[in-house]
Amino acid sequence: MFQNLLSAVICAIFTVGVSVSGSPLEARADIPDFFLVVSSNDPATNLKPVRYAANGYSTTLGGTGLPIKFNFAGGDLQTSETVIHRGYISFPTGPTCVTYGPLDLVVGSSSNKCANHIGFGLSSFQYNSQLGAELVYRYTGGFYACGSDQQIYYKTSPSNGQPGLSCSLVHLYTVPVIA
Numbered sequence: 001m002f003q004n005l006l007s008a009v010i011c012a013i014f015t016v017g018v019s020v021s022g023s024p025l026e027a028r029a030d031i032p033d034f035f036l037v038v039s040s041n042d043p044a045t046n047l048k049p050v051r052y053a054a055n056g057y058s059t060t061l062g063g064t065g066l067p068i069k070f071n072f073a074g075g076d077l078q079t080s081e082t083v084i085h086r087g088y089i090s091f092p093t094g095p096t097c098v099t100y101g102p103l104d105l106v107v108g109s110s111s112n113k114c115a116n117h118i119g120f121g122l123s124s125f126q127y128n129s130q131l132g133a134e135l136v137y138r139y140t141g142g143f144y145a146c147g148s149d150q151q152i153y154y155k156t157s158p159s160n161g162q163p164g165l166s167c168s169l170v171h172l173y174t175v176p177v178i179a
Helices: 002-015
Strands: 034-039 070-073 076-079 086-089 100-106 120-124 133-137 142-146 151-155 167-176
Touching: 034 070, 151 167
Parallel strands: none
Antiparallel strands: 034 167, 070 076, 076 086, 086 100, 100 151, 120 133, 133 167, 142 151, 142 167
16 A cells, blocks of 8 residues: 555656646645555556546546646635636436436535535545545445546445446645645
């Protein structure tokens, strides 16, 4: 685990910490920006940064979209862009809300009655907190890379999820944005 995390930090600093949208990155001391990079046992997902999916609001490890620059402000996970997108778990609706859903980004709020912006947090690695913190949601469940595009999903249990959708457990760690 430690080696995967250290490798993810080093890799991310040299591959995604250089520029976003062609301009130098600006770190703000009052609200530190970070990328989310995966640590996993699956070589298909390990060390990949979280990116925008082609639809412009979902998060994925696949594709060619830019790595997303995040921060926490006012207790919300959000993007660090001109137009701020808030992170939320888009729990599918039905007769009741289910216990899994994609990690999506929205401007303002969602009309999905089951979607939830509240509950994101960062958990420091207990043996060495300098290596980055893990993104958590309500300190339960976990994040998964699902489908051929490796879209990021949250599940309260590994057995939850859409039937037929192949998913692998991933850990999302922060990597600081370097100016």
